Amino acid sequence: MLLGACSGPQSALDPAGREASEVALLFWVMLVGAAIIWLVVIGAAMFGGKWQKQPLSERAGLRIVLYGGAVIPTIVLAALLVFGLRLMPMLRAGEPELRITMSGEQYWWRVTYAAPDGSKVESANELRLPAGRAAEITLDSVDVIHSFWIPSLAGKMDMIPGRTNRLVLHPERTGIYRGVCAEFCGRSHAFMAFPVVVMEPAAFEAWLAREAAPALSKADNGAFLANGCGGCHTVRGTQATGSIGPDLTHFADRQSIGAGILPNTPDNRRRFIAETETLKPGVRMPSFGALPPAELGAIAAYLGSLE
Amino acid sequence: MLFRSETPNLWTLLAPPTVWALHFLFCYVAGAIICAKAPEALDELRLAIAAATILALVFIVVAGMQAHRHWGFGSDMPPHDTPTDEDQQHFLGLATMLLCALSAVAVIFGAMPALFIAECMR
Amino acid sequence: MTPREETDTERGRREEAELRRVWAYSSGWRYAANVNNQIVGLWYTCTAFVFFLFAGVLALIMRMQLAVPNNDLVSAGTYNQLYTLHGTMMMFLFAVPIFEAVAILVLPQMLAARDLPFPRLSAFGFWCFLIGGVFVGGSIFFDAAPDSGWFMYPPLATDTTQTGIGADIWLLGLSFIEVASIAAAVELIVGVLKCRPPGMRINLMPLYCWYVLVVGGMILFAFPPLIAGDILFEMQRLFDWPFFDVARGGDPVLWQHLFWIFGHPEVYIIFLPSIALLAMIVPTFARRPILGYGWIVLAAVGTGFLSFGLWAHHMFTIGLPALSIGFFSAASEAVAIPTGVQIFVFVATLLAGRVIFAIPMLFATGALAIFVFGGLTGVMVALAPFDWQAHDSYFVVAHLHYTLIGGMFFPLVAGVHYFYPFIIGRMLSDRLGRWSFWLMFCGFNIAFLPMHITGLRGMPRRVFTYPEGLGWDGLNLVSTAGAFTMAAGIGLLVFDVLRPGKPRAPQNPWNAGTLEWVAGDPSEPWGIRSVPPVSSRYPLWDQKNLMRDIGAGRFFLPGAPEGKRETLITDVLDATPQQVLRVPGDSFLPLLAAGFIGGSFIASTFHWWIAAIVSGVIGIGVIMVWLWTATAVIPSRPSKDAGMGVTLPLYASGSASVGWWAMFITMVGDGTAFLSLIFAYFYYWTIQNAFPPAGMAPPDGPLMLAGSAATLLAWLAVLGARRANSAGYPDMVRIALTASTLLALAGGALLLLAPWRAGLHPTAHVYPAIVWVVAIWTALHLAVGMLMLGYCLAGSLAGRLSREHDIDLRNVVLYWHFAALTMATTLVVLALAPLAT
Numbered sequence A: 001m002l003l004g005a006c007s008g009p010q011s012a013l014d015p016a017g018r019e020a021s022e023v024a025l026l027f028w029v030m031l032v033g034a035a036i037i038w039l040v041v042i043g044a045a046m047f048g049g050k051w052q053k054q055p056l057s058e059r060a061g062l063r064i065v066l067y068g069g070a071v072i073p074t075i076v077l078a079a080l081l082v083f084g085l086r087l088m089p090m091l092r093a094g095e096p097e098l099r100i101t102m103s104g105e106q107y108w109w110r111v112t113y114a115a116p117d118g119s120k121v122e123s124a125n126e127l128r129l130p131a132g133r134a135a136e137i138t139l140d141s142v143d144v145i146h147s148f149w150i151p152s153l154a155g156k157m158d159m160i161p162g163r164t165n166r167l168v169l170h171p172e173r174t175g176i177y178r179g180v181c182a183e184f185c186g187r188s189h190a191f192m193a194f195p196v197v198v199m200e201p202a203a204f205e206a207w208l209a210r211e212a213a214p215a216l217s218k219a220d221n222g223a224f225l226a227n228g229c230g231g232c233h234t235v236r237g238t239q240a241t242g243s244i245g246p247d248l249t250h251f252a253d254r255q256s257i258g259a260g261i262l263p264n265t266p267d268n269r270r271r272f273i274a275e276t277e278t279l280k281p282g283v284r285m286p287s288f289g290a291l292p293p294a295e296l297g298a299i300a301a302y303l304g305s306l307e
Numbered sequence B: 001m002l003f004r005s006e007t008p009n010l011w012t013l014l015a016p017p018t019v020w021a022l023h024f025l026f027c028y029v030a031g032a033i034i035c036a037k038a039p040e041a042l043d044e045l046r047l048a049i050a051a052a053t054i055l056a057l058v059f060i061v062v063a064g065m066q067a068h069r070h071w072g073f074g075s076d077m078p079p080h081d082t083p084t085d086e087d088q089q090h091f092l093g094l095a096t097m098l099l100c101a102l103s104a105v106a107v108i109f110g111a112m113p114a115l116f117i118a119e120c121m122r
Numbered sequence C: 001m002t003p004r005e006e007t008d009t010e011r012g013r014r015e016e017a018e019l020r021r022v023w024a025y026s027s028g029w030r031y032a033a034n035v036n037n038q039i040v041g042l043w044y045t046c047t048a049f050v051f052f053l054f055a056g057v058l059a060l061i062m063r064m065q066l067a068v069p070n071n072d073l074v075s076a077g078t079y080n081q082l083y084t085l086h087g088t089m090m091m092f093l094f095a096v097p098i099f100e101a102v103a104i105l106v107l108p109q110m111l112a113a114r115d116l117p118f119p120r121l122s123a124f125g126f127w128c129f130l131i132g133g134v135f136v137g138g139s140i141f142f143d144a145a146p147d148s149g150w151f152m153y154p155p156l157a158t159d160t161t162q163t164g165i166g167a168d169i170w171l172l173g174l175s176f177i178e179v180a181s182i183a184a185a186v187e188l189i190v191g192v193l194k195c196r197p198p199g200m201r202i203n204l205m206p207l208y209c210w211y212v213l214v215v216g217g218m219i220l221f222a223f224p225p226l227i228a229g230d231i232l233f234e235m236q237r238l239f240d241w242p243f244f245d246v247a248r249g250g251d252p253v254l255w256q257h258l259f260w261i262f263g264h265p266e267v268y269i270i271f272l273p274s275i276a277l278l279a280m281i282v283p284t285f286a287r288r289p290i291l292g293y294g295w296i297v298l299a300a301v302g303t304g305f306l307s308f309g310l311w312a313h314h315m316f317t318i319g320l321p322a323l324s325i326g327f328f329s330a331a332s333e334a335v336a337i338p339t340g341v342q343i344f345v346f347v348a349t350l351l352a353g354r355v356i357f358a359i360p361m362l363f364a365t366g367a368l369a370i371f372v373f374g375g376l377t378g379v380m381v382a383l384a385p386f387d388w389q390a391h392d393s394y395f396v397v398a399h400l401h402y403t404l405i406g407g408m409f410f411p412l413v414a415g416v417h418y419f420y421p422f423i424i425g426r427m428l429s430d431r432l433g434r435w436s437f438w439l440m441f442c443g444f445n446i447a448f449l450p451m452h453i454t455g456l457r458g459m460p461r462r463v464f465t466y467p468e469g470l471g472w473d474g475l476n477l478v479s480t481a482g483a484f485t486m487a488a489g490i491g492l493l494v495f496d497v498l499r500p501g502k503p504r505a506p507q508n509p510w511n512a513g514t515l516e517w518v519a520g521d522p523s524e525p526w527g528i529r530s531v532p533p534v535s536s537r538y539p540l541w542d543q544k545n546l547m548r549d550i551g552a553g554r555f556f557l558p559g560a561p562e563g564k565r566e567t568l569i570t571d572v573l574d575a576t577p578q579q580v581l582r583v584p585g586d587s588f589l590p591l592l593a594a595g596f597i598g599g600s601f602i603a604s605t606f607h608w609w610i611a612a613i614v615s616g617v618i619g620i621g622v623i624m625v626w627l628w629t630a631t632a633v634i635p636s637r638p639s640k641d642a643g644m645g646v647t648l649p650l651y652a653s654g655s656a657s658v659g660w661w662a663m664f665i666t667m668v669g670d671g672t673a674f675l676s677l678i679f680a681y682f683y684y685w686t687i688q689n690a691f692p693p694a695g696m697a698p699p700d701g702p703l704m705l706a707g708s709a710a711t712l713l714a715w716l717a718v719l720g721a722r723r724a725n726s727a728g729y730p731d732m733v734r735i736a737l738t739a740s741t742l743l744a745l746a747g748g749a750l751l752l753l754a755p756w757r758a759g760l761h762p763t764a765h766v767y768p769a770i771v772w773v774v775a776i777w778t779a780l781h782l783a784v785g786m787l788m789l790g791y792c793l794a795g796s797l798a799g800r801l802s803r804e805h806d807i808d809l810r811n812v813v814l815y816w817h818f819a820a821l822t823m824a825t826t827l828v829v830l831a832l833a834p835l836a837t
Helices: A018-051 A058-091 A201-212 A222-226 A266-274 A293-304 B010-037 B039-070 B085-116 C008-023 C028-033 C037-066 C076-110 C119-142 C165-194 C207-239 C252-286 C293-309 C322-334 C336-351 C359-382 C384-390 C394-424 C430-456 C473-498 C546-551 C589-605 C609-630 C658-687 C701-727 C730-757 C766-797 C807-836
Strands: A098-105 A108-114 A120-124 A127-130 A135-141 A146-149 A157-159 A165-169 A175-181 A193-199 C566-570 C577-582 C639-641 C647-649
Touching: A018 A058, A018 C336, A018 C359, A018 C384, A058 B085, A058 C322, A058 C336, A058 C384, A098 A127, A098 A146, A098 A157, A120 A201, A127 A201, A135 A146, A135 A157, A157 A165, A193 A201, A222 A293, A266 A293, B010 B039, B010 B085, B010 C293, B010 C322, B010 C658, B039 B085, B085 C293, B085 C322, B085 C336, C037 C076, C037 C119, C037 C473, C076 C119, C076 C165, C076 C207, C076 C252, C076 C394, C119 C165, C119 C589, C165 C207, C165 C589, C165 C658, C207 C252, C207 C293, C207 C658, C207 C766, C252 C293, C252 C336, C252 C359, C252 C394, C252 C658, C293 C322, C293 C336, C322 C336, C322 C359, C322 C384, C336 C359, C359 C384, C359 C394, C359 C430, C384 C394, C384 C430, C394 C430, C394 C473, C430 C473, C577 C647, C589 C609, C609 C766, C658 C766, C658 C807, C701 C730, C701 C766, C701 C807, C730 C766, C730 C807, C766 C807
Parallel strands: A098 A135, A127 A193
Antiparallel strands: A098 A108, A108 A120, A135 A165, A146 A157, A146 A175, A175 A193, C566 C577, C639 C647
């Protein structure tokens, strides 16, 4: 029941990675300790305030202040501090077997995988990781401060313009989780999320090889190119080579659209193109709601074919 | 007056936490500069922090001994609430002594990271 | 006919009439001219409460928006303004000012002083607060409120296309209020140190005074870094100086440092004064002196210091080196120790007393229950690994509300119930108090307890809506219900405070032991009938017949025969009487000064430069008139009979005067702001490979040296003026003052010429920008120094400056010590530091 209340694709208390597990355990231990301390302190105050018949002597009171207020807290806090300090280097150590760069942009994520052959594979708004392998995520930002947080796997790390931060993730359990921007970054801060797919290592390698390949779509990309989508978006293997917006090469493979805000369904693809500003206020992509329905449909269909 | 020889005053009261503040500042500033400019010198930094910690603790112990004397070596227990020079001095002595203890604990806490963390890693 | 001997009754009547006339409140159209602490304190408290209610309504709108997923009650833009303004107003317009407000209201009474040493400064502070507060808070009605969070992180908040005028309103409006806060801190520190009743030695001060002293000191060191940060921030927004622009060498993280060096101590600046209220309430209802007085002093001073070593725990996720995180984590754990002591002193006092569980105690216990919980989650987030998860999530939102509402709001409500009889003269209702307590307490916990879970289940803060199905829906709905329950409790409190027909309060209704309860009838404006000698921590419990004798005027300053407002000044440690201080009376000048200075800030927000300058100059002029007419007034005779057979001087200068202390304390704050700018300089030096960067030269060395030399000579000339004045050579004084003014002018001009000659353009890179800011800061201080010298010169010519009456000159000398130090530091940093690297 208690665990049920803590589960979820974005819950730090339902861990699927090494750091998150350690921290969840730390939390439960601290919670029990805190509950005991709270009961003792408030119990003593209530007892003194309401029920006690015989007042304590000055000497006994001073002893309570000395031990309860100073000595015991010092010991408890020292122990906690030592534990926390030892935990810190441990959590984020480890030789990474995979390197990924995530870059925060208002309000989406540019994801670049370093393929085994050393080449770079660009993707967007979705992170895939092999279970049981350490992955080093390099974090930066091109505009304002964002923060990269996948509660199920680990704590957060900020993405700050002009700096490069580094986070090592150790996913342990396969599944689909949710990451989110944790630092307020403007109007659509609430709409900056991404699915995290933790896969079996073999499946991940196969996926990465597919992701590295150019687009395979046979669908007509005329409407897509005619409306200038290629000015901002890249679909590798076609004339669309823009780099302002998210890469769309294998778009149909992704779980969500609009940086984690809608499930990737035909209807939603169409809606996002038509109502961009409504769905995501302040976003740089204009709404294409004025396009004839047929063209909208053609663009959406083309996106749906990018496997 | 605020300054007086041989008796405690508000400045002697503030001395031990000021020692903590200087120790803390030293650890933070030195740590930040070394990690930004010369991470390879981290071991020397840890030694320097150890030295600063011992120095700070010596200061605090000396201040504590002086405060203990001002307190009357424990001859008079609190509350120190009579309007006499003696009680005023005992009170300031006791408060300073307690602050010495807190400052010492805080200095030791402040040095612990240098004991356990051996890299500048971000 | 021989004059008949006056009877005691007649003497009493005459003295009361004198006091009543001298201290009478201004009314009618002159109401706004009041400066007495009882009126200003009440205005201050009420205004802060109104801002609290306003910010609370904003929170309720936010809770309605978050009640269900994918809600569209308000837009993202509006929500961002709501939460920014909620945080900003609660912190800057309620939590900190309410400390100043309550202290101005009760501190003089607690010290049996007739007023604080600088009543007009209190009034000025209040008007600044009101003007700045209305300006910031009102912006939301024009859809122009700040919208990037109450800590305003650049580069989002410095981006003038993404954040509109709201950010400027935040920066300038709050800077203006921060200045008022520092003014209040100066006032309160001097008040505690110098305005105690005779015999109230340092070991007999009410605990409230210890907290006020500590918090005043903290404000002095905490607010200036934010002011320095505000200057850099606003220079970037208004003039494109690239302090936080990465492309030109800046760094957004510097703002985070400066903001949190202020921001974390601020939490304790908010918390300690409220705990101070508990330290007054608990002994009263436990019917015994506080147990562990010395421990409380340890706790207050210890917390005051340690709270300055925690700031980076708000920045654990920015990628600090693990070692740095460790230092801040350690200090964050250490600060829990004095806080624990504080709590256990209360617990032990309750255990050792025979407690009456009245309404203030109910709120005090509730405060303890909530605050201890918040403190424990605080210990959790102080551990970096846990903070990496909890940071910027609803867990932290819950944590901070537990600490602030438990550590600040509940004690404050306890204080409202406790002090209401002495301020208004009536009793609040027990029944309504109980109802409002349970509504608030339950509502609060229903609203905020679930947020811990919401946060750990991944909900980040500052999102205007959230998708369904992540496990946040039910939790948020419960939180919203709780928020409205709590609001109902607060509504009940407001109703009780405002409703007419409450029963009159007897004198000292709670049978408390401290001096503020001497005040029987709050409609008497004099504060205390006569100032008693004190020989106990709880004089009303321990000193026999004290209340009666005070009322009969048996002690110090029983009347006001010369028709002047007077209060007693005593020694810092022993509280032996030193001086009878004459404080200025009611005036519109503080209001006018605040109006024009505020006008200057507001005009700057809208880039109306000419209006800003004109308004600022008039404001400075008004302050000059105020100083000239009401400070350092030379009394008609050197001393007077203060009562009880003691004759005290009416004039004091140098370190014996309150003015000198105020100057000293102000300059400590000023020096802290300057050091924050120097910190910024070296911060840039740490993150850059070369500073100054390649292709840029440091400010012209010879010019810097010449400017420093001129400033040094100006300082020596000021010292010479003081020496000549003590020796009684007025002509020499005037020559020295004139020479000093000219030298200061030369020094400032040369200093500004130095970076200009080096061809440093402040918009090109962060190096020239920070050089210019430091140079301008120092030059402005020289300009202010010149203004002061001119003031002394005018005083000398007008016969206000003489051998005995030299307070202005002594204070100006003190200022110049700091100014010379500022110049020397500027020389070392701008001219010498580049040579070393």
